[in-house]
Amino acid sequence: MNPINIPNSPAWGTLDVDSNGNLFIDGVNLTTGRLWCVRSTNAKNGGVVPTFDQSTAVNLGGNIVSAEPINPEGLVGSGFSDGGSFRHKYEQQYLRACERSARRLREW
Numbered sequence: 001m002n003p004i005n006i007p008n009s010p011a012w013g014t015l016d017v018d019s020n021g022n023l024f025i026d027g028v029n030l031t032t033g034r035l036w037c038v039r040s041t042n043a044k045n046g047g048v049v050p051t052f053d054q055s056t057a058v059n060l061g062g063n064i065v066s067a068e069p070i071n072p073e074g075l076v077g078s079g080f081s082d083g084g085s086f087r088h089k090y091e092q093q094y095l096r097a098c099e100r101s102a103r104r105l106r107e108w
Contacts, residue, residue: 001049004049004050006025006038006052007036007038007052007055008029008034008036008038008055008057009029009030009031010025010026010027010028010029010035010036010037010038011027011028011029011030012027012028012030012064013025013026013027013028014026014027017044020041021043021044022039022040022041022043022044023039023040023043023044023050024037024038024039025037025038025039025040026038026058028064033064034057035057035058035059035064036055036056036057036058037055037056037058038052038054038055038056039052039053039054039055040052040053041053
């Protein structure tokens with residue numbers, strides 16, 4: 001299969017499948033820095049090219065960044081989905097904690 005265009009190009013995220021077989025992909029758009037959750041309701045059908053019928057911007061009150069002193073070769077925070085339902089409170093706290101740690105290391 002050829003590469004598939006995924007709306008808003010989420011990267012550095014995770015995949016999840018809900019009990020109905022819907023595929024959810026979350027990740028950050030590397031150009032805009034915005035977090036997105038996209039859904040495909042037909043990815044479960046191996047005989048078709050998956051399409052994405054929903055694309056939702058997600059505001060977690062923080063940023064996913066990379067190459068900071070706390071993790072110079074990787075990400076500082078990440079998103080994950082659970083059947084398309086982001087765990088907002090956990091992720092907000094986690095991202096804020098990572099940003100604080102990275103800021104302290106830069107100041108140190």
